[in-house]
Amino acid sequence: MAHPVTDTVTDPADLTATQARAMISRRQLSPVELAEACITRTNAVNHAVNALVAWDFDRLLDEARAAEAALTSGAPLGAVHGLPFGVKDMIDVAGLPTTFGSTIYRDNVATKDSAIVAQMRAAGGGVLGKTNNPEFSAGGNTRNAVYGVTANPFDLTKTCAGSSGGSAVALAVGMAPLCTGSDTGGSLRNPAAFCGVVGFRPSPGVVPGTTRGPALIPLPTSGPMGRTVADVGLMLSVMATPDRSDPYTFVTDGKTPWNPADFTRLPRVDLGRLKVAMTEDYGFSLTQNVVREAFRARCEALAPQFGQLDAATPDCTNADRIFAVLRAVMMLSGHATNMANHADQMGPNVTDNWNEGLSYSAQDVAQALSMQGAYYRNWQLFFEDYDYVISPAVTVSPFDWRDLYPQDIDGVKTQSYYHWLSQAYASTIAGHPSISLPLGRDALGLPFGFQIVGRRGDDLGVLAVAAEIEALFAGDATFGRPKADIEMLKAAPPLSQQDGFLGFA
Incomplete structure (x- = not known):
């Protein structure tokens, strides 16, 4: 893997996925030791954080023992062999509840693994448990x-964002080296930006969306989360399978235009040519001023590294309108039964979005849809002149978790x-691959996420550029990846004792 992390790690829970996988392969780390x-x-x-909401640790240990036995047998090892991973509570893990964060599905227990979980298990991974998400x-x-x-592990009064918030927090505090x-x-x-980890949104179809209702509106996609760029590349190599169930996953002779194995060996990139x-x-x-200021500081530090930075x-044009309407279409597609039969159990966000859709x-x-077509073509013209776009990943610094969302920005x-x-x-909206890379903290002392966007289909390039920037600042006191204070979290009172912990308001 490119750009290995050089920090000295004494607790296996703090190893990156690529570090742990390499040590397992060399017999320097037991899968059982890592799971424990x-x-x-x-x-x-x-x-203190309430990131993991359902689990079967006995099964994880059984899977770890099986992974250890495979090491001694000489059997071929998968890409994530022996690595525990967290699963967002939107996808099924056999034997564990899939609630979607909704009281309607409080007692819903999955009978089989989702495609992504099955792929990860086939590649040697073991499920730590389900991670929390909004309804x-x-x-x-x-x-x-x-x-x-x-809660945000850097400030327990703040939100971890979402919707993959439980996954981001689990990574930040060392519960698992990978999460969906x-x-x-x-x-x-x-959530990656708010919690100091890496989150990668791939191009449409790279990770097949086999359960997406409006299949031809590829706004939603699954993707990998990890502590480093190499970690998400490793996980993406497992998730990026040829599956014609997604109309955006192009498959010819059983293969996709992208080679999944390439995501495990990111190429070096000369930033000076970009x-x-x-x-x-x-x-x-x-966008909040504190976010703008943090972004400017990172651009100033990176400017000498790029061939040209403009x-x-x-x-x-019309971004807010396009997203609002198409998001509402997806809400109407996905929640007709729930709203017809359980409207009284639906939370305010879904209810508001449903009513917006009806309007x-x-x-x-x-x-x-026509606006989105023009928007997409405008982006393609722009990327004829530029290789990548950089921006903040999020508009605001982490806010109080009691607020469902920021009512205003500055x-x-x-x-x-x-x-x-x-x-x-x-x-x-344009369908371009985008990554949030942790680059230090903002002026309020909270993690800052730096976004890199590439051409549609240039997923490998986005990961490679992110890895170069990550390497530039590795170990840097100002712009390096921030680390949560584990001892503080151990000593914190239970989050469940806080007023407003359960519910929406």
Whole structure:
């Protein structure tokens, strides 16, 4: 793997996925030892953050013992052999509940693994447990009426964002070296940014979306989360399978245009040959001044590394309108039964989005789809001149978890519960691969996420550039990856004792 992390690690729970996998292969680390370390860490800190909400540690240990036996037998080893991983509570793990963060599904227990979980297990991974998310992943604050809130490990009064918030926190505190996530309006990138880890949104179809209702609207996608760029590349190599169930996963003779194994061996990139655009707000995104200032500082540090760095942005005309209408279409597609039969159990975000959807006409939808076509073509023209775009990953610094979303940003009122996610959905609308890379902390002392966006289909390039930037700042006191204070978390009182822990308001 490119750019190995050089920090000295004494507890196996703090190893990156690539470090742990290499040590397992060399017989320097037992899969059982790693599983036990992750379980111990979870038991020590989960009370403070509430990241893991369902688990079967006995099964994980059985899987770890099987992984250890495979080492001694000389059997071929999968890419994630012996690595525990967390699974967002939107996808099935056989024998564990899949609640979607909804009281409607509080007692829903999965009978089989989802495709992603099955792939990870086939590649040697073991399930640590289910990670928390907002109700039906609607919103950027991980809290629901089933499991309660998940707190930011850097400040337990703040949100970890969402919707893959439990996964981001589990990674940040050493519960697991890898976690699944999904992303529509930044649900991989926002929590990664708030929690000091890496979240990667791939191009449509790279990770097949086999359960996506409106199959031809590829706004949602699953993706990998890890502590380093190499970690998410390793996980992506398992997730990026040829599957014709997704119309955006192109398969010829059983193969995709991308070689999944390439994600485990990221190429070196000469940053000095790149022409890069930098934008604080894509020309439309409400963005907090503290975020703008942090972004400028990182651009200043990186400017000498790039061949050319210009203040420029793709044309994002109608971005808010496009995202609002198409998101509402997906809500109407996914929640008709729930709203018809259980409207009283649906939380405010989904309910508001449902009602918004009902207010749109067929003409509104047709217009939004046409706008998206123009938006996409504008982005392709822009990327004829630039190799990559860099920006903040999120519009605001982490806020109080009791607030469902920021009502305003520096005094300007937000339009909806998802409007503050606009730094992320700018690239979602165009379908371009995007990564949130942790680069130090902002002026408030909280993690800062740096976003890199590449051409559609250039997933390998985005990962490779991110790895180069990560390597530049590895171990740097200002811009290196921030680390959560594990001892502070161990000593913290249970999060469940906090007022407002359970529910929406």
